[in-house]
Amino acid sequence: MKNEIDKAFEITKKEKRPTLISFTVAGDNTSKKSFEILKSISNTIDIAEWGIAFNCPGADGPEIQNSSYRAIKNGITLDSTFSLIKKYKKLKNSKPLILMGYYQLIYNYGEKKFIKKCKNVGVAGLIVVDLPWPDNKSFAKLCKKNSICFVQLIAPTTTKKRMKLIVKDSHQLIYQVSNVNITGGKLKSTAKTILNNYKTIKSINPKKHVIIGFGITKDTIGNFKAANGLVVGSACCKVISNAIKKRQNPAKNLNIMLKDLKSKII
């Protein structure tokens, strides 16, 4: 199953750098604005992760929560998110798009209907924060059938035995949660520990792309050049929040920030 995601990793591998993955929330702070943001950063990033706003998130820090609450307040829904993705995927410079969300909204929408819709609008991958392995087996299978990459998560607390089973059931992409934290928290582990965990995952199956997320900022990103990919989430949401507060253009500001981050991993 080779899809857009593999191609993105092929390119960055050739360029000998990690894949840069941005995370923003669909509909933050409005549908239109979130689309503009995505469009603006697409020449800088390699993969776009888009969050589905949920009002009872179990693993998000204050920055992503703020973005989510703003998006909900301004009326974002799953259907409007799908329309935006469809529009985005028609852009020439669009990047592979991974949707991230909590299971409740998918469950409420209907698993099958959700995946079908994802496929139709061109979603390349899915991360469901609170649907851990092995409960996600049937959902992941359904994704695979529809050529969507279901991204398994591995945390520092994941045992080696469990890790092997998760890697075995994973598709081409695995998300390594860098440290025991919610999103946006300050890194509690050293870069060395995080990279050691990374190597452990890679050693189980070197073919899988492993991306590291949680706590990646301009101060920490330079330590993780060895990884296949890096996700920057809360730092992006913070730039958007600040831009809104200062009445500046979040799309422009975020692109500047991401360019700066990219320069640190080249």
Next chain:
Amino acid sequence: MKLKRNIQLIDQHNNRGFYLDKFGGNFVAETAIKPIEDLSNLFEKLRKNKKFLKKRDKYFKYYLGGETPFFKLENLTKYLGGAEIWCKDVSAINGDAHKAYHATVNALICKESGKKFLAGDTGAGMFGKNLAMAAKEMKLKAKIFMGTKDISRQALNVSFMKKAGAEVVPVDTGSRTLVDAVSECMRFYVSNCQTTHLAVGSAIGANVFLKICAWSTSQISRELKSQVIKEFGKIPKLHLLNVVGGGSSAIGFWNEFIHYNKNHVKLTGIEAKYAAPLTTNAKIAILHGAAQYCLQDKNGQIADTHSISAGLDYPGVSPLHCMLKDTKRAKYTSCSDEEALNALKLIWKYENLRPSLEPAHAWAECIKIAPKLKKDEVIIVNNCGSGAKDAGIIKSKIGYYPK
């Protein structure tokens, strides 16, 4: 769909933690999987460990004050006519509410796990207060998460928590009530799961949390069953009325009576009118780690609720209650703020009893049904919380609060 015979209510789940294959489960972030699995193993070991059970019983007896009273409300029975009305006065416990049981057990488990920090959520402040007390007693550090709306309406309990040495963390997101406090507390746990024990304030959350809670509050029905037999020489035709927010007191009040025929021991749960997922046939949602009936909007966002009672202001409900509803073992109804307040007025007039706003909902149902029942039927209401914490709110609504 039927309950399995001879299996404890909390153990009726499948190997993935689902009741009736659809309620509950473990919808948690990967980071929390191992700590939750460790806790689950520890709990299953402890509940079979005689030494631990002895310790629990000792704490229940000497620290929480032992068996709570069970008595007949002679005046109210006479006034309403019909069924005999009895009260299981759980509010007489040291700690003023049933939350004392699972707060104490959680602190004991925390101690056994070797962790030094306890994190818990609270709505009305009863769980927070009891957790703060238990932490102090067992030399642990407690962090209590509470919505800012609840902090202002249950100020008495907040100052108690602080005096007991707990840190009260204000939660200012969303509706600023219990639902947001639970979310924030669970996020704190994900970040600190290696050092902190999570004490969930009701029979909600991922599988092990609701099990620990219901296992602890079941003390209520263990006592009640022997008290009933002592009074009546048998189990008469019973109506067990209990308010349901998350559902921790009702599960504890009913647990020992679950396997009686439903015409012999009727179980009725009373929800707050605008926080009533069971009464309003709400759809299933995944909230706080578990699948449950839950109020939500058409997009699947968790809905706002309203109740005068902070302890009931919650959009979801224990997966155990979802199971009791679907198997038709329990019936659920709801009661408005006004009905609960009117019930209090009547109770005060006829009895020397000061229920909190939460059990006032159950008393309202009692007042409604008692006259329609026969004299040989017995209503027992779980008076699960003491009213002192609500004196201010009640006074502002009806102008007075009795001594």
